[in-house]
Amino acid sequence: MSDQPTIVLGIETAGTGGSLALLREGQLLAERVLEVTGRRHAQTLVAELARLCDEVAIPARGIGLVAISIGPGSFTGLRVGCTLAKTLCYATGAKLVAVDSLLASATAWSGEHSRVWAIEDAQRGEVFLGEYHRTPEGFERRGEITIVKAAAWLEPLSPGDVVLGPGLSRTQTLPTSAIRIEASMAPPPARIVAELGTKAAARGEFADPWTIEPFYLRLSAAEEKAAKG
Numbered sequence: 001m002s003d004q005p006t007i008v009l010g011i012e013t014a015g016t017g018g019s020l021a022l023l024r025e026g027q028l029l030a031e032r033v034l035e036v037t038g039r040r041h042a043q044t045l046v047a048e049l050a051r052l053c054d055e056v057a058i059p060a061r062g063i064g065l066v067a068i069s070i071g072p073g074s075f076t077g078l079r080v081g082c083t084l085a086k087t088l089c090y091a092t093g094a095k096l097v098a099v100d101s102l103l104a105s106a107t108a109w110s111g112e113h114s115r116v117w118a119i120e121d122a123q124r125g126e127v128f129l130g131e132y133h134r135t136p137e138g139f140e141r142r143g144e145i146t147i148v149k150a151a152a153w154l155e156p157l158s159p160g161d162v163v164l165g166p167g168l169s170r171t172q173t174l175p176t177s178a179i180r181i182e183a184s185m186a187p188p189p190a191r192i193v194a195e196l197g198t199k200a201a202a203r204g205e206f207a208d209p210w211t212i213e214p215f216y217l218r219l220s221a222a223e224e225k226a227a228k229g
Contacts, residue, residue: 006064009088011044011196013045013081014073014186015102015120020045020052020186021190026198028191029056045084061092066195068099068211069188070129071215072120072145073166078214089209096207101188106132106139109184115179119167121183122147128217129153138199147217154178178190185200211219 005148007029010021018034032052035044051059068085071078089096102118108117114134119127130145150171157163159177162185200206 003078004200006060006123007105007159007199008065009049009063009094010067010069010190011081011085012069012101012104012190013077013194014072015073015077017189018045018077019187019190020082021194022052023191023194023198024212026195029058031189031191038183044079045052045080049084049088060088062134063088063092063094065095065097065197066203067097067099067193067200068189068212069104069193069203069214071101072122072217073101075214075216076197078086078216082212082214084211086209091229095201096212097200097205098207098212099132099196100141100145100201101141101215102128102145102165103129103132103141104188104192104196105184106130107196108188109164109181110134110139110162111181113179116162118165118184119163119171120165121167121170122217127153127171127217132175138196145215145217 005025007168014017019031021031022029030052032048034048066085068082085096106116106118116132118130118132122128126147127150128145129148131142132139133142150227157175157178161180163174164181167183167187
């Protein structure tokens with residue numbers, strides 16, 4: 001086994017934007033933001049990874065751990081990002097870890113808050129919703145991620161409740177007592193995904209590249225239509 005520090009690749013493609021990052025021993029080596037243009041994930045992801053590796057003179061086979069933002073989020077973005085992660089692990093033997101996309105948002109944008117609600121747009125007037133609490137080791141989720149009607153969930157928010165995440169882009173107003181973190185409408189940086197993936201790997205929480213699938217939480221509208229015949 002090599003004694004060299006593990007190079008960690010973070011992949012964040014859960015939303016309309018995205019990024020890639022390389023870390024070594026917790027230090028950011030390089031990061032690239034993906035273009036937000038139409039089918040940018042499918043068209044630019046592999047090329048951007050190649051440029052990222054070239055920038056720091058690290059070949060793809062030098063990556064030892066791949067951390068993928070697994071969802072919930074954009075069906076297309078998650079699928080393309082997960083495919084890249086799986087293919088890279090097949091080709092190089094790198095280990096794979098899956099990172100909760102809402103946890104990445106909570107970690108990136110929570111500031112000093114100790115409890116936050118993280119949301120992502122689920123379409124159809126709904127949001128993906130997760131509750132996250134700060135611990136000495138970082139944020140952790142309480143309960144399961146759910147899909148809820150945005151209006152019904154927003155109305156009874158308590159004073160001081162903190163709401164963050166890309167889903168805020170589709171949420172025009174919050175109760176005046178709630179705290180809205182505007183910066184969190186941007187996707188969490190891939191370096192956060194890489195950092196969370198590093199912690200998951202230290203706990204032995206690896207994913208199987210052969211069986212891992214994006215965390216969609218529900219079928220797409222096209223899949224639901226097909227299922228109904």
